[in-house]
Amino acid sequence: xxxxxxxxxxxxxxxxxxxxxxxxxxxxxxxxxxxxxxxxxxxxxxxxxxxxxxxxxxxxxxxxxxxxxxxxxxxxxxxxxxxxxxxxxxxxxxxxxxxxxxxxxxxxxxxxxxxxxxxxxxxxxxxxxxxxxxxxxxxxxxxxxxxxxxxxxxxxxxxxxxxxxxxxxxxxxxxxxxxxxxxxxxxxxxxxxxxxxx
Ligand SMILES: [Mg+2]
Numbered sequence: 001x002x003x004x005x006x007x008x009x010x011x012x013x014x015x016x017x018x019x020x021x022x023x024x025x026x027x028x029x030x031x032x033x034x035x036x037x038x039x040x041x042x043x044x045x046x047x048x049x050x051x052x053x054x055x056x057x058x059x060x061x062x063x064x065x066x067x068x069x070x071x072x073x074x075x076x077x078x079x080x081x082x083x084x085x086x087x088x089x090x091x092x093x094x095x096x097x098x099x100x101x102x103x104x105x106x107x108x109x110x111x112x113x114x115x116x117x118x119x120x121x122x123x124x125x126x127x128x129x130x131x132x133x134x135x136x137x138x139x140x141x142x143x144x145x146x147x148x149x150x151x152x153x154x155x156x157x158x159x160x161x162x163x164x165x166x167x168x169x170x171x172x173x174x175x176x177x178x179x180x181x182x183x184x185x186x187x188x189x190x191x192x193x194x195x196x197x198x
Contacts, residue, residue, distance in 0.1 A: 005142055
Protein backbone atom coordinates (compact mmCIF):
# COMPACT_ATOMS: atom_id res chain seq x y z
CA UNK A 1 0.00 0.00 0.00
CA UNK A 2 1.24 3.49 -0.84
CA UNK A 3 1.93 6.05 1.87
CA UNK A 4 -0.63 8.86 1.88
CA UNK A 5 0.43 12.50 1.94
CA UNK A 6 -1.84 15.55 2.04
CA UNK A 7 -1.33 18.58 -0.18
CA UNK A 8 -3.22 21.67 0.92
CA UNK A 9 -3.74 25.00 -0.73
CA UNK A 10 -2.98 27.91 1.61
CA UNK A 11 -5.19 30.93 0.88
CA UNK A 12 -8.88 30.20 1.33
CA UNK A 13 -8.09 26.91 3.07
CA UNK A 14 -5.87 27.85 6.03
CA UNK A 15 -5.47 31.63 5.80
CA UNK A 16 -7.49 34.46 4.21
CA UNK A 17 -6.71 35.72 0.70
CA UNK A 18 -3.49 37.65 1.35
CA UNK A 19 -3.87 40.35 -1.35
CA UNK A 20 -7.43 41.12 -0.23
CA UNK A 21 -6.25 41.52 3.35
CA UNK A 22 -3.36 43.72 2.20
CA UNK A 23 -5.87 45.79 0.22
CA UNK A 24 -8.09 46.21 3.29
CA UNK A 25 -5.25 47.10 5.61
CA UNK A 26 -3.53 49.53 3.21
CA UNK A 27 -6.91 50.88 1.98
CA UNK A 28 -5.71 50.52 -1.63
CA UNK A 29 -8.77 49.09 -3.36
CA UNK A 30 -6.93 48.28 -6.58
CA UNK A 31 -4.94 45.60 -4.75
CA UNK A 32 -8.15 43.56 -4.53
CA UNK A 33 -7.76 42.65 -8.20
CA UNK A 34 -7.52 38.91 -8.70
CA UNK A 35 -7.08 36.55 -11.64
CA UNK A 36 -10.85 36.83 -12.07
CA UNK A 37 -10.37 40.50 -13.03
CA UNK A 38 -7.08 40.10 -14.91
CA UNK A 39 -6.78 36.46 -16.05
CA UNK A 40 -3.13 36.86 -17.14
CA UNK A 41 -1.18 36.19 -13.92
CA UNK A 42 1.95 37.97 -15.13
CA UNK A 43 -0.03 41.10 -16.08
CA UNK A 44 -1.82 40.99 -12.70
CA UNK A 45 1.42 40.72 -10.70
CA UNK A 46 3.14 43.48 -12.71
CA UNK A 47 0.10 45.69 -12.04
CA UNK A 48 0.20 44.93 -8.30
CA UNK A 49 3.92 45.69 -8.10
CA UNK A 50 3.38 48.98 -9.95
CA UNK A 51 0.56 49.96 -7.55
CA UNK A 52 2.79 49.21 -4.55
CA UNK A 53 5.56 51.36 -5.97
CA UNK A 54 3.12 54.22 -6.72
CA UNK A 55 1.98 54.14 -3.10
CA UNK A 56 5.60 53.85 -1.90
CA UNK A 57 4.92 50.54 -0.23
CA UNK A 58 8.07 48.45 0.23
CA UNK A 59 8.32 44.73 0.92
CA UNK A 60 8.93 45.35 4.63
CA UNK A 61 5.68 47.41 4.81
CA UNK A 62 3.73 44.52 3.31
CA UNK A 63 5.44 42.07 5.65
CA UNK A 64 4.32 44.28 8.53
CA UNK A 65 0.73 44.25 7.22
CA UNK A 66 0.82 40.48 6.75
CA UNK A 67 2.20 39.96 10.27
CA UNK A 68 -1.20 41.25 11.52
CA UNK A 69 -3.20 38.69 9.50
CA UNK A 70 -4.44 35.67 11.43
CA UNK A 71 -5.05 32.17 10.00
CA UNK A 72 -8.71 31.25 9.48
CA UNK A 73 -10.55 30.31 12.67
CA UNK A 74 -9.74 26.70 13.60
CA UNK A 75 -7.03 26.34 10.94
CA UNK A 76 -4.17 25.70 13.35
CA UNK A 77 -6.07 23.03 15.25
CA UNK A 78 -7.14 21.34 12.01
CA UNK A 79 -3.59 21.37 10.67
CA UNK A 80 -2.12 20.03 13.92
CA UNK A 81 -4.61 17.16 13.88
CA UNK A 82 -3.92 16.36 10.23
CA UNK A 83 -0.14 16.53 10.74
CA UNK A 84 -0.41 14.13 13.67
CA UNK A 85 -2.04 11.60 11.33
CA UNK A 86 -0.17 12.07 8.06
CA UNK A 87 2.50 14.06 6.25
CA UNK A 88 1.28 17.44 4.98
CA UNK A 89 2.72 19.78 2.38
CA UNK A 90 1.20 23.17 1.64
CA UNK A 91 1.25 23.98 -2.06
CA UNK A 92 0.70 27.67 -2.72
CA UNK A 93 1.02 30.27 -5.46
CA UNK A 94 2.02 32.89 -2.89
CA UNK A 95 5.58 33.94 -1.91
CA UNK A 96 7.76 32.88 1.01
CA UNK A 97 8.23 36.54 1.96
CA UNK A 98 4.46 36.91 2.37
CA UNK A 99 3.69 33.52 3.85
CA UNK A 100 6.33 33.13 6.56
CA UNK A 101 4.60 35.26 9.25
CA UNK A 102 1.52 33.07 8.70
CA UNK A 103 3.58 29.86 8.75
CA UNK A 104 4.81 30.81 12.22
CA UNK A 105 1.17 30.97 13.36
CA UNK A 106 0.52 27.57 11.78
CA UNK A 107 3.49 25.84 13.46
CA UNK A 108 5.84 25.98 10.44
CA UNK A 109 4.39 23.29 8.16
CA UNK A 110 6.23 22.45 4.92
CA UNK A 111 5.46 25.03 2.26
CA UNK A 112 6.24 24.87 -1.45
CA UNK A 113 5.69 28.28 -3.06
CA UNK A 114 7.45 31.10 -4.94
CA UNK A 115 9.65 34.03 -4.01
CA UNK A 116 10.13 37.75 -4.57
CA UNK A 117 13.15 39.90 -5.30
CA UNK A 118 13.59 43.50 -4.14
CA UNK A 119 15.54 46.45 -5.53
CA UNK A 120 18.11 48.36 -3.45
CA UNK A 121 15.37 50.73 -2.18
CA UNK A 122 13.38 47.77 -0.81
CA UNK A 123 10.56 47.82 -3.36
CA UNK A 124 9.45 44.48 -4.78
CA UNK A 125 11.20 44.33 -8.15
CA UNK A 126 9.89 41.04 -9.46
CA UNK A 127 8.33 37.70 -8.62
CA UNK A 128 9.88 34.31 -9.35
CA UNK A 129 7.95 31.10 -9.92
CA UNK A 130 9.85 27.99 -8.84
CA UNK A 131 8.30 26.39 -11.90
CA UNK A 132 5.11 26.93 -13.90
CA UNK A 133 2.11 24.86 -12.70
CA UNK A 134 3.97 24.26 -9.44
CA UNK A 135 1.06 22.71 -7.53
CA UNK A 136 0.27 20.15 -10.21
CA UNK A 137 3.95 19.25 -10.70
CA UNK A 138 4.45 18.80 -6.96
CA UNK A 139 1.56 16.29 -6.86
CA UNK A 140 2.92 14.41 -9.88
CA UNK A 141 6.40 14.38 -8.29
CA UNK A 142 5.10 13.07 -4.95
CA UNK A 143 3.18 10.29 -6.74
CA UNK A 144 6.32 9.39 -8.67
CA UNK A 145 8.28 8.86 -5.42
CA UNK A 146 5.65 6.51 -4.03
CA UNK A 147 3.07 8.67 -2.25
CA UNK A 148 -0.68 8.48 -2.60
CA UNK A 149 -1.71 12.14 -2.75
CA UNK A 150 -4.82 13.53 -1.06
CA UNK A 151 -5.33 17.20 -2.00
CA UNK A 152 -7.60 20.08 -1.00
CA UNK A 153 -8.05 23.53 -2.50
CA UNK A 154 -10.73 26.14 -3.04
CA UNK A 155 -10.30 27.77 -6.42
CA UNK A 156 -9.28 27.70 -10.09
CA UNK A 157 -5.57 27.65 -9.32
CA UNK A 158 -6.09 24.33 -7.51
CA UNK A 159 -7.93 22.44 -10.23
CA UNK A 160 -4.84 20.99 -11.96
CA UNK A 161 -3.52 19.89 -8.54
CA UNK A 162 -6.87 18.29 -7.65
CA UNK A 163 -7.09 16.49 -10.99
CA UNK A 164 -3.57 15.08 -10.56
CA UNK A 165 -4.26 13.84 -6.99
CA UNK A 166 -5.52 10.38 -5.98
CA UNK A 167 -8.18 11.93 -3.74
CA UNK A 168 -9.40 15.52 -4.17
CA UNK A 169 -11.56 17.81 -2.04
CA UNK A 170 -12.85 21.34 -2.58
CA UNK A 171 -12.89 23.34 0.65
CA UNK A 172 -15.57 26.04 0.87
CA UNK A 173 -15.49 26.68 -2.87
CA UNK A 174 -17.50 29.49 -4.52
CA UNK A 175 -20.73 28.20 -6.16
CA UNK A 176 -19.47 28.58 -9.75
CA UNK A 177 -16.50 26.28 -9.03
CA UNK A 178 -18.84 23.63 -7.59
CA UNK A 179 -20.98 23.85 -10.71
CA UNK A 180 -18.02 23.68 -13.07
CA UNK A 181 -16.25 20.78 -11.30
CA UNK A 182 -18.96 18.47 -9.92
CA UNK A 183 -16.50 15.54 -9.81
CA UNK A 184 -14.82 16.76 -6.60
CA UNK A 185 -15.96 16.11 -3.03
CA UNK A 186 -16.82 19.21 -1.02
CA UNK A 187 -15.98 20.01 2.60
CA UNK A 188 -17.62 23.00 4.24
CA UNK A 189 -15.68 23.06 7.51
CA UNK A 190 -12.50 21.60 9.02
CA UNK A 191 -14.29 18.62 10.55
CA UNK A 192 -15.58 17.62 7.11
CA UNK A 193 -12.19 18.33 5.53
CA UNK A 194 -10.36 16.13 8.02
CA UNK A 195 -12.81 13.32 7.29
CA UNK A 196 -12.65 13.81 3.50
CA UNK A 197 -8.84 13.79 3.46
CA UNK A 198 -8.56 10.67 5.63
MG1 LIG B 1 -6.91 29.26 -2.49
